[in-house]
Amino acid sequence: MAEPLAPAASHDHDHKPHGWRRWVYATNHKDIGTMYLVFACTMFFIGGFMAMLIRLELFKPGLQFFDPQFFNSMTTMHALIMIFGAVMPAWTGLANWMIPMQIGAPDMALPRLNNFSFWILPFAFTLLLSSLFVPGGAPAGGWTMYPPLVLQTGASFPMLIFSIHLMGASSILGAINVIVTIVNMRTPGMTLLRMPLFVWTWLITAYLLIAVMPVLAGAVTMLLTDHFFGTTFFTAAGGGDPVMFQHIFWFFGHPEVYILILPAFGIISEVIPTFSRKPLFGYEAMVYAVASIAFLSFIVWAHHMFTVGMPLAAQLFFMLSTMLIAVPTGVKVFNWTATMWKGSLSFEPPMLFALAFLFLFTIGGFSGLMLAIVPADYQYQDTYFVVAHFHYVLVPGAVFGIMAGVYYWLPKWIGRMYDLKLATWHFWLSAIFVNVLFFPQHFLGLAGMPRRIPDYAVQFTDWNMVSSIGAFGFGLAQLLFPYIIWKCVRSGERVGKKAWEGAHGLEWELPSPPPYHSWTTPPSDAVIARGAEH
Amino acid sequence: MICAKLAPLAPLALAGAAASGFPAAQADSGWSQLNVPRGVTEISRKIYDLHMEIFWVCVAIAVVVFGAMIWSIITYRKSRGAIPDGTLVHNTKVEAIWTVVPVIILIAMAVPAARTLVEIEDTTKTELTIKVTGFQWGWQYDYLDEGVAYYSRLDRKSDAARELLSGIDPNTVEHYLLNVDHPLVVPVGTKVRLLITAADVIHSWWVPKFGVKKDAIPGFVNEAWFRVDTDKPGLYRGQCAELCGRDHAFMPIVVDVRSKADFATWLKDKAAEQKQAAAPPAAPAVTPSAAPATATTAPPATLPDQPRTL
Numbered sequence: 001m002a003e004p005l006a007p008a009a010s011h012d013h014d015h016k017p018h019g020w021r022r023w024v025y026a027t028n029h030k031d032i033g034t035m036y037l038v039f040a041c042t043m044f045f046i047g048g049f050m051a052m053l054i055r056l057e058l059f060k061p062g063l064q065f066f067d068p069q070f071f072n073s074m075t076t077m078h079a080l081i082m083i084f085g086a087v088m089p090a091w092t093g094l095a096n097w098m099i100p101m102q103i104g105a106p107d108m109a110l111p112r113l114n115n116f117s118f119w120i121l122p123f124a125f126t127l128l129l130s131s132l133f134v135p136g137g138a139p140a141g142g143w144t145m146y147p148p149l150v151l152q153t154g155a156s157f158p159m160l161i162f163s164i165h166l167m168g169a170s171s172i173l174g175a176i177n178v179i180v181t182i183v184n185m186r187t188p189g190m191t192l193l194r195m196p197l198f199v200w201t202w203l204i205t206a207y208l209l210i211a212v213m214p215v216l217a218g219a220v221t222m223l224l225t226d227h228f229f230g231t232t233f234f235t236a237a238g239g240g241d242p243v244m245f246q247h248i249f250w251f252f253g254h255p256e257v258y259i260l261i262l263p264a265f266g267i268i269s270e271v272i273p274t275f276s277r278k279p280l281f282g283y284e285a286m287v288y289a290v291a292s293i294a295f296l297s298f299i300v301w302a303h304h305m306f307t308v309g310m311p312l313a314a315q316l317f318f319m320l321s322t323m324l325i326a327v328p329t330g331v332k333v334f335n336w337t338a339t340m341w342k343g344s345l346s347f348e349p350p351m352l353f354a355l356a357f358l359f360l361f362t363i364g365g366f367s368g369l370m371l372a373i374v375p376a377d378y379q380y381q382d383t384y385f386v387v388a389h390f391h392y393v394l395v396p397g398a399v400f401g402i403m404a405g406v407y408y409w410l411p412k413w414i415g416r417m418y419d420l421k422l423a424t425w426h427f428w429l430s431a432i433f434v435n436v437l438f439f440p441q442h443f444l445g446l447a448g449m450p451r452r453i454p455d456y457a458v459q460f461t462d463w464n465m466v467s468s469i470g471a472f473g474f475g476l477a478q479l480l481f482p483y484i485i486w487k488c489v490r491s492g493e494r495v496g497k498k499a500w501e502g503a504h505g506l507e508w509e510l511p512s513p514p515p516y517h518s519w520t521t522p523p524s525d526a527v528i529a530r531g532a533e534h
Numbered sequence: 535m536i537c538a539k540l541a542p543l544a545p546l547a548l549a550g551a552a553a554s555g556f557p558a559a560q561a562d563s564g565w566s567q568l569n570v571p572r573g574v575t576e577i578s579r580k581i582y583d584l585h586m587e588i589f590w591v592c593v594a595i596a597v598v599v600f601g602a603m604i605w606s607i608i609t610y611r612k613s614r615g616a617i618p619d620g621t622l623v624h625n626t627k628v629e630a631i632w633t634v635v636p637v638i639i640l641i642a643m644a645v646p647a648a649r650t651l652v653e654i655e656d657t658t659k660t661e662l663t664i665k666v667t668g669f670q671w672g673w674q675y676d677y678l679d680e681g682v683a684y685y686s687r688l689d690r691k692s693d694a695a696r697e698l699l700s701g702i703d704p705n706t707v708e709h710y711l712l713n714v715d716h717p718l719v720v721p722v723g724t725k726v727r728l729l730i731t732a733a734d735v736i737h738s739w740w741v742p743k744f745g746v747k748k749d750a751i752p753g754f755v756n757e758a759w760f761r762v763d764t765d766k767p768g769l770y771r772g773q774c775a776e777l778c779g780r781d782h783a784f785m786p787i788v789v790d791v792r793s794k795a796d797f798a799t800w801l802k803d804k805a806a807e808q809k810q811a812a813a814p815p816a817a818p819a820v821t822p823s824a825a826p827a828t829a830t831t832a833p834p835a836t837l838p839d840q841p842r843t844l
Contacts, residue, residue, distance in 0.1 A: 061704040061711075063696060069780045142777045148752060149735040149779055236753020242736060243751060276610070278618040285629055307738060307775075308749045309756035312655045316648055323640045327633060333599060334632045340606035342619040358603060366592035373643065375577075375650045376585040378747045379570050382738060382775040440564075447567035448742045450775045453783035455696055457711045458704050462564030 016516060024119075027111035028516060029096045030413070032118050036093025037406070039121055041482060043085030044399075046129070048475055050078040055437075055471035058464050063455050071454035072140035073132070079143035083260065084167040085125050087394070090402045091263045092117075092174045095202050097413060099178060101507040102196045104187025104528065106517045109180040117173035124166035131156035131163075142452060144253070145220065147234040147245050151227050161224045168213040175209035178202055187506075187522040193284065194532040196505050198405075200287050201266030204294045208255045208262075211298075216252040219245060243308050250301035258297045261361075261393060262290060264401025265332060268354050270505070271404050272336050275351035276343030277502035282335040289328035289335075296325050306377045315374050322372040326365065333362055348500070349423035353404035356396055356431045364392030367442065382452075385445025391438045396431070403430075403481070410485065411499035415513035416492025418484050426484060429477035436470030506531045571743050574766040574791075578745030580650045588643055595639075654745075657757045660727035662720065668730075668737030668750035668774065671781035675718045678729075682804045688784045689713040696784060712771040717788035721797035723764035730756040735779060741772035741787055749776055767791045 016022055016031075026032050054074050057065050066074070096114065100107055108114050132138045136154020139145075145160070153160065182203045186195070195203075223245070225231040232238020234245045265286075273280045280286065302310060302318040310318075336358055345351070367389040371377050380386060403426075411417050440463035445451075449460045456464065498508045509527050510518060523531075572582045610616040665676035672687035688696075692711050695702035704710040720726050730739050732750035739758070740747040748758040762770075772787040792800065 062700065062702075063698040065698075067698060067780075068783065072777070072780065072782075140780075146736060146777075149777065152735070152779065236751075241754075243754070276618065277612070278620055279623045281623055282625075282629055283623070307747050308751065309754070312652065315651060315655075319647065319651075320644055323644060326640060327636050330636045331629070331633060334629075337599065337602050337606065338622070338625075338628070340603070340610060342616075342622050343606070343610050344612040344616040344618040345607060345610050346612045355603075355607065359600065362596070362599060366596065369592060370585070370588050373584055373588050373647045375581045375647060375654060375745075376588060378654075378745060379581060379585065379742060381747055382740075382777075443564070443568045446570045448571070448773075450740070450773050450783075452777040453773075455704075455711065455783050457709070459567055463567065466564075 026115050026118075027107075029100050029108045029111070029114065029518070030514075030516070032108075032111075032114050033093045033096030033098075034413075035118055036089045036096060036121075039118075040086050040090035040093060040402075043081050043089070043125065045478070047078050047081035047086055048478060050074045050081070051471060052475050054078065055468040057454055058456070059468040060465065061456055061458050061461055066454065068454045069137060069140055072142075072452065073138040075452055076139050076141065076143050077128070077132070080128065080139075080164075081125070082394075083143065083256070084164075084171075085121075087260050087398050087402070088167075088171060089121060091202070091205070091260075092171075092178075094198075094263065094267075094402070094405050094409075095174075095178050098409065098507060099181055099199055099202060100185070101510060101514060101518045102199050102505055103182060103185060103190050104506050104519045104523045105181065105185035106520050108177050109185050110177045113173050114177050117170045117177065120166050120170040120173075124163045124170065127159050127166070128163040131159040134159070144246075144249060145223065146249075147223060147226065147242050150223060151234075157227055158224065161220045164220050165217055168217045171209050172213050175206035175213075178206040179210070182206075187519065187528065189522075189525045189528045190506075190532075193287070194528065196266070196531075197269035197280065197283075197286060197290075198263065198266035201262040201269075201290055204290050205259050205262045208259050208294055208297065212252040212255045212259075215248060216256075219248040219252065222248075243305070246305050246308060247302065250304045251298070253304065254301040255294070255297040257390075257393070258293060260398045261401070262294070264357065264361075264398050264404075265290060267401050267405040267408070268336060268357055271350045271354040271408050272339050272358075274408070274500050274502045274504070275348060275354075276340045276345050278339060278343040279504075280335070281338035281341075282331075285331055286335055289331045292328040293325060296321060296328070300325065303372060303377070306374050307381045319372055319374045323369065326369050326372075329365055333358065333365070344502075346501075348407075349420060349427055350404045350408035350500075352424065352427040352431075353400045353407065356427070357400045357404065360392055360396030360400070360431075360434070364389055364397055367392065380445060382450055383445035384441045384449045384451055387451045388438050388441035388445060391441070395438065396434050400430070403427075406485075408500075409507070410488060411492075411495045412507055412510075412512050412514065414489055414492060415494060415511075416488050417495050417499065418488035418492055422480060422484050422487070426477060426480040429480070430474060433470045433473035433477055437467055437474050438470070440464075440466045440470075504531055573743040573745050574762050574768075574770065575744050575760045576763075577650070577654055577760065578743060580653070581745045584647055584650060587646070591639060591643060657727055657759050660725045660759055662724055663727045663729060664718070664720070665729045665731070666718075666739055666750065667733055668739065668778070668785075669733040670735065670779050671774075671785040673714075673718075673737075673739070673785065673787060674733075675716075677801065680801055680805050682801060682808055684716050684804075684808075686714045686716045686718060686788070688786060689715050692786075693784070709771065711784065712773070712786045712788070714786055714788045717769065717790040719790045719792060719797060719800055720762070721794045722762050722767050722791055723794065725759055725761045727757060727759045730758060736776050737774050737778045737785070738776035739772070739787060740775040741770055741789055743770045744772075744789070747775055762791045767793055767796075 017025055057071055134155040139153050139156050139160040141150035141153055182199060222233040226233055232240040234240045234242045269280055269286060300318060300322045303322045306315060371380055371389060407423055444460055444463050449456055495512050497511050506523055509523060570582055570585050572579055663678050665678055667674040672685055674685050676683040691707045692713055694700060695704055695707045730748050730750045732752040734752060737750040738747060739750055744760040746758045746760050748756045768791055770789045774782055774785045
């Protein structure tokens, strides 16, 4: 088989700047991808530290450590940092690294925009985190920022709004880049229905981002003018409506949860076939399922607010549309299972994380289905049951998806294999503790513990203790992750271009590590066809 | 089906093993805190049944789906010499089945849910109307037709124990964080309508055993209703369910459900007492605007109320 790229790659005519300029002036998709991933990892640990403080206070009833206001700041900041600082940048980092390699392109379409969209983020989060040190403390009204409560925020209020503007701008620019790259830079022969699922899910995610981030920006700008310029968008006394904010917010917020999870669907759809040594079952159905989930995500938003007092017809509509989402999501889960059926499975770390995703994300899907039933939701709304639900889809869902992706492609990026045994330890500790952490929260919610409270009635003590122990175990286990990566970079064993036996796709046709400019000449049709064996 | 019922309990057993080492808190240990209460109103029991129905549907689906996954993981291992069947990439019939069957299950779930929802939303033919106003941080109850109104706040013992490093063990406080000074009093067997609103930020009035949770939104009035079974007088507790600032955790709800006769007596005494108290000029007006807007302002004056131990 011809390897047109190998010789080109061996010449080091990258013209890459060295030292700090390489990073500050970065225009290379891999450098920017690396920065995104390092940034996301940093934020994951900062947000995780806040989660540890939350679980520390909740270990037993009575206030032991923090003032309730500070506790509320922690829940608010933990959410904002994990969503906008950890998960979203991690996806953009993976998109930067992988999309050009997977579609046969040399780089992203808009390299300077790429640089800009990354470098906005450190400023956004410096601004947000520095709000911890201003009078009145960090924002404490919840990441959902419901007025009128959020309007009571002290000096950190404009910092909150402006940092969200910045995060939104960064996401929109990143999404534009992804769309332009996928639409224009695919190598000839890489038809849409030959694209790897990760590229597909990211394309759809990018459209979701462009559709809803401006909506969030609009909503927070209205908060800003309500606070400083005397408008009354969300104040009944001036003819406004506080519930309107919730509608606008969740019109952003629901597609947002799919922004967080769709790229994980893509990664799982790459990892399971690789380690089942069998093509993905129902490739086209998978693409259509993602597209229908994305469409449905725009018409279900009010299921986050069934208790605000909506008309009966509206509640029925949002209940039915929400239940519908179970259909394409079910198709995905069934197809992943069918991919393993009659395969030849091995259980390397990426596969382990993908399997945990499969089981635990499905549990999150079940609780999601329960939450869709409006009368039952009246009992679940704003309890720990909801907390358990969305952490099941976001931690063993989105975060395990990211872990699976990193463990899958790390040998490709570095050209070295990581310590598989240690990574397996990382997996088992994470998978066990994540359940000890979040499963009891279902019980707490059903038994009546509201969310976002720093102190609770004594009958909730036992499960809170179990949950906190799980949290500390999970938090400690994550320290293995950067250590494994560091060890891999320093002293991992060299790997060939195909790090995994069953791997397919254009990225595995490039050397490991890949050349600085991924595909400088388009791959041959035979190479594309070999990669596109879905 | 026995098997199916036990399957989801496996993780519980694991978690429970870890929990059993801890001292049981008062009468309620973790094992009595696993599920939604069945409640004391017809609606709350219908909600409970819906909840259990959808739960068992999920369990049944889980058994099938997780079963297939576990079967694949055990059977088709490379280490056991499994040869991949690369032709198995598409099967229209199977794919149609696993698209259509979930739709049917969902419809079967949606119909009873919609029916119950229609009942919940029926606020006609109510016999007693009480206005509920949430404020930072407590509730105000206003018996609109009788002119009786008072505030309901966290009781003193909980309030003292909940201070940061108070030195008071919450386990020694009866109904820690779930007790108030003046509970809402209602009669049994009566369709009570609540008009729910708020004075400052959004709150949410929630009593799990009534199956009622409704947001209290400043400037808007929401409706909810409940009818407690005739044979179930007693004290029922709940909490604010919408983040409403620093002391969100400290504004519980207690409903004192009495027999119709007891309630009538209570209401009459209360009205007379408030009339008397209103006569001297210093009586504070009971309006939502009297509620404090921020934590720093003085707590609202509590109207005179007959001392009553709970």
